[in-house]
Amino acid sequence: MSQPLIRLENVSKSYPGTEAPAVGNLTMDVYEGEVLVLVGPSGCGKSTTLRLINRLIEPTAGRIYLHGEDVTDIDPSVLRRKIGYVIQQVGLFPHRTIAENIATVPKLLGWDKARINERIDEMLDLVSMDPAIYRDRYPKELSGGQAQRVGVARALAADPDVLLMDEPFGAIDPITRDRLQNEFLRLQQDLKKTIVFVTHDIDEAIKMGNRIAILREGSEIAQIDTPEVILSEPADEFVENFLGSGAILKGLTLKKVRDIDLHDIPALEMPVLRDEALKVLENSPEKTAVLLDKDHRPLRWISEASLNRTTQPIEKSGKPITIDLQPEDTLQDALGVMLQSSVGMAVVVDRSGKYLGCCSIESLASMIISDSGGSATA
Amino acid sequence: MSVVTAPTVQRGNLAERLDLIVAPVFAGLLAIIGAAVLLYSDIDDTTRAILAPEKIQNQLVQTIILGFASSALVILIAIPIGIAVTRRGLPRLKNFLVDTLGLAQALPAYGLIVIFFSWFGAGINTVILALAVFSLLPVLRNTIVGLEQVDQAVIEAGRGMGYTKRQVLFEIELPLAVPVIIAGIRTAIVINIGMAALAFLVGGGGLGETINSGLKLDRNPAILIGAVLVAILALVFDFLGALAQRYLKPKGM
Numbered sequence: 001m002s003q004p005l006i007r008l009e010n011v012s013k014s015y016p017g018t019e020a021p022a023v024g025n026l027t028m029d030v031y032e033g034e035v036l037v038l039v040g041p042s043g044c045g046k047s048t049t050l051r052l053i054n055r056l057i058e059p060t061a062g063r064i065y066l067h068g069e070d071v072t073d074i075d076p077s078v079l080r081r082k083i084g085y086v087i088q089q090v091g092l093f094p095h096r097t098i099a100e101n102i103a104t105v106p107k108l109l110g111w112d113k114a115r116i117n118e119r120i121d122e123m124l125d126l127v128s129m130d131p132a133i134y135r136d137r138y139p140k141e142l143s144g145g146q147a148q149r150v151g152v153a154r155a156l157a158a159d160p161d162v163l164l165m166d167e168p169f170g171a172i173d174p175i176t177r178d179r180l181q182n183e184f185l186r187l188q189q190d191l192k193k194t195i196v197f198v199t200h201d202i203d204e205a206i207k208m209g210n211r212i213a214i215l216r217e218g219s220e221i222a223q224i225d226t227p228e229v230i231l232s233e234p235a236d237e238f239v240e241n242f243l244g245s246g247a248i249l250k251g252l253t254l255k256k257v258r259d260i261d262l263h264d265i266p267a268l269e270m271p272v273l274r275d276e277a278l279k280v281l282e283n284s285p286e287k288t289a290v291l292l293d294k295d296h297r298p299l300r301w302i303s304e305a306s307l308n309r310t311t312q313p314i315e316k317s318g319k320p321i322t323i324d325l326q327p328e329d330t331l332q333d334a335l336g337v338m339l340q341s342s343v344g345m346a347v348v349v350d351r352s353g354k355y356l357g358c359c360s361i362e363s364l365a366s367m368i369i370s371d372s373g374g375s376a377t378a
Numbered sequence: 379m380s381v382v383t384a385p386t387v388q389r390g391n392l393a394e395r396l397d398l399i400v401a402p403v404f405a406g407l408l409a410i411i412g413a414a415v416l417l418y419s420d421i422d423d424t425t426r427a428i429l430a431p432e433k434i435q436n437q438l439v440q441t442i443i444l445g446f447a448s449s450a451l452v453i454l455i456a457i458p459i460g461i462a463v464t465r466r467g468l469p470r471l472k473n474f475l476v477d478t479l480g481l482a483q484a485l486p487a488y489g490l491i492v493i494f495f496s497w498f499g500a501g502i503n504t505v506i507l508a509l510a511v512f513s514l515l516p517v518l519r520n521t522i523v524g525l526e527q528v529d530q531a532v533i534e535a536g537r538g539m540g541y542t543k544r545q546v547l548f549e550i551e552l553p554l555a556v557p558v559i560i561a562g563i564r565t566a567i568v569i570n571i572g573m574a575a576l577a578f579l580v581g582g583g584g585l586g587e588t589i590n591s592g593l594k595l596d597r598n599p600a601i602l603i604g605a606v607l608v609a610i611l612a613l614v615f616d617f618l619g620a621l622a623q624r625y626l627k628p629k630g631m
Contacts (some may be wrong), residue, residue, distance in 0.1 A: 056538055081540035091535025095553050095628035105539050138630030154539070164538075 003068055004029035005194045006162060011052055011062030013045075022048045023219040025062070032161075033192040037209035039199055041242070045219035046198045050164050053196060054083045066162070081108055084155030084163035084193075088170045090147045092139035098124070098150055099135040105158040123153035128183065145176040152184070156191070163195045170199070181207060202243060206231070207253050214239050227254055249332070251368075257334050257348055258327035260367050262357030265345070267292050268302060270315065277314055278307060288343055291318065296354040298324060298347045324349045325359060331367075334359050394624055401617040405610045412606040419599045428591045428600040434607070440583035441611060444502065444574035448509035449567045452517050455510065457559065460521025461547065472522060479515040487512050487573045495580040505582035509573055513566035520562025524555030557627045564619025571612045575604075585611070 008028045014021035023045045030036045038046040051057040053064065055076040063072045071079050092101050099120045106116045121131040127149040139147060148168060155163060169177045185208065188195065199205055205212050206227045213224040216238055223235035231251045234240040243250065266280050266289045281289055281304040291300040291314065302318040310317050319342045325334050326349060337346040338361055348356045421429075463472035482490065487508070494508040528551050536546045578586035585608050592600030 054538060056534070077540045077542045079540075080538055085535070085538035087531060087535060087538070089529075089531030091529070091531035091533075091538075093532060093536070093550060094529075095630050097630065104536075108540050140630060151535075 040215035456517035500581035524558030
């Protein structure tokens, strides 16, 4: 790979009075445009490592390079204005409006007013918050998720190349967290920032990281690699234990629905006659079909048994389809939907809601089996 | 959002409104008592001489000057010290100061004024100094508490975005500590106005003279009027303090 954007070289941090260093002789490269996730048990020094990069904690030994330039001895305040910083507690300034909060670093850098104003609106749009509503609000009027959106907007306001994130979504409820993670991944596709992301949650690490560094005590790197490699080839017992027993299941978050072969379950298009439906069902290996409306949107699961049991019109027999999947969804989402579904399958639709096929537990299982077979030989 | 935050805003307003109502109500009641004393008690020539308008006016001005000067002195001393001891590395000094000044406040103000008299002689400056020492603690303690209660995450975010230590102090810590610090100043001013009644002991003037004359010449109406005026003055300044707390509080808090 090219020259690293951030380089930590033999960096240590020890505190007087404690024997073991918080960070011991760490060398680590972060490449341009990647998300490197630091993950490890609590107290392993991952947050300390992150703060060494913007020198909120001064290293006791070693050098730190940014863009190949040694920044170990430059004025830390100047350095930090070039590096975005997002923390779990957000830390918005309560006495300043959302706009003023976002303007913090641009103001420190001496941007002119018009440019700052324009930038505030741009940043609020970026994190999907309406400037007209939120500009002049104060932080206490925001929910936790909204506050962290502003936190991210504030960190990105001066367009830094590097973003440091310390458990940014750690204090947010699971549903909002999931949404923020997805939004952030989408943002990152456009922004291509170089990000160092700290979390204690291995699932979050797998989801967010291009590369993951698994750290043990003293911020020693146990393994640093892509999530796929770490999941399939854990370097040692520590990594294996840290991944936990569900490594294969965790791998499901890396694959999308479009990566597996869809099951071709016959479709019945409305309006359809009962006899036609029965004929189709007889030929279907699963004895199940998907009833579609006239726009090809899935409506109900129809089985032979359910048709025979009742004399009701076809659009009232069988079981309703309440959730569907899109090709971009992860296989973990797919597994969840299938387990909830009454027929052990999930329908897959395209963006406009048109039926594409079905995804079954068997197809998922065969992929997992062929996958782990593949990695065993690799 | 507005629905969620509305109740807290309302509650804040209620407490603040009470804060702004109590002092004027009591001041009004005291004024009525004072007027009743003037109207319905025997006012002889001696009492009239003690309560001569120009005298009272003079004493009022002196009391206000004493209260203000000592409070200004307190602000000038206590806030910088409060800032200094909350910077890193001085926790021991902080505890020492708070304890010592607690002792100073435990002494009767009377005693403090006499001690300062024995050092600096008679006069208004002695009183100002004594009052300042006496009321240093509330302002110092509130400065320390105000600065220490600022959310560490906010400070860390500020540092992380590139504020220098000085900028963190002036842009974040002090603005966020203002409500607590002003509460301390308000306490100090009320203490100082009240204690200024003792200034006459060392020739510092003030409304204490009227009370003293009333006591010495056995004129109860004069004692009452003097005491009522001191109390009203203290309440007026408490009210001004409440106003300051309300309008100098940073928005968004």
